[in-house]
Amino acid sequence: MRIGLLTGGGDCPGLNALIRAVVKQGSIHGHSLVGFRHGWRGVVDGDLFPLTRDHVRGVLPLGGTMLGTARFHPHEDNGGIDAVLETLKHEHIDALICVGGDGTLHAAGKLAAAGVGMVCAPKTIDNDVWGTDRSVGFDTAVSIATEAIDRVHTTAESHDRVMVVEVMGHHVGWIAVAAGIAGGADMILIPEDPFDIDDIAARLRHRHRSYASSSIVVVAEGATARPGTLDFVAPEGPYGSIVAGAMGERIKIELQERTGFDTRVTILGHTQRGGTPTATDRLLASRFGVAAADAVDAGATSVMTALVGDEIKLVDIAEVAGRLKEVPEDLRRVAESLY
Secondary structure, eight states: OEEEEEEOSSOOTTHHHHHHHHHHHHHHTTOEEEEETTHHHHHHHTOEEEEOTTTTTTOTTOOSOTTOOOOOOGGGSTTHHHHHHHHHHHTTOOEEEEEESHHHHHHHHHHHHTTOOEEEEEBOTTOOBTTOSOOBTHHHHHHHHHHHHHHHHHHHHHHTOEEEEEEOOSSOOHHHHHHHHHTTOSEEEBTTBOBOHHHHHHHHHHHHHHTOSOEEEEEETTOOBOTTTOOOOOOBOGGGOBOTTHHHHHHHHHHHHHHOOOEEEEEOGGGGTOSOOOHHHHHHHHHHHHHHHHHHHTTOOSEEEEEETTEEEEEEHHHHTTOBOOOOHHHHHHHHHTO
């Protein structure tokens, strides 16, 4: 069997570990593998190269993706689906393993419906893919954000400041909540719970009058205000992504004006995506990669590998595509209890 492999959407730590696992397990099954460069764009353009065990030697601890990636979805491009099907036919590809987040998986579902043998694996630092408890890249992003919060604590305390730390999270607040709890943030603003800026300012004034001289406010880039409380929505850039720093900077300005406290902002941005994956992400990526190769070998199609509890299972892509996994209420309650 000739299997194609691609990584789509934003990069994240752990992708190379997943690619390595697919190649090694696929070769054990006796299949040949090819990698498509730059996600679905590479499939449309027929840009591919052979993937062997030699190609993946030493890539386990490396960040990014050796295949390259792009935010391109063939079902949104005129003639894109037909171009993908033509490439697969011309290159004699029997099945695809697609690694990506919501947008990439949505495209995979369209191709699966068109008859392409399709197995997917979820990766996104936002951890918002439905059907899996964890996605590749999330643990590393949380670790990076937590370390950053730990570091700004000391400078906030030294200068009696309010420090606003903006983390990624367009539609959900998984990174903000997880890193905020782990880093001891004093307030966490996420898209799931629109905030009242006057209420936030009042809480900070109470803190500083009563028992604290500094505060840490963690803000997901996609956090939104309650209607009528703050007339501001973070602007979007290319491909619908939030402009980094927009919400964090606005929160800083509003809090400084309302409290009078010296307030600074730290925008973590793409540092959350880069660098060496944690052991947890390497392990999860390796498990997903082996499971994806096994699924293709077994003839499975239109499925995604998922972590459910401690087990790796296969879930139907149709149940995943287009759905976001929000931060559950009980975890939000934990965050609020620790303010």
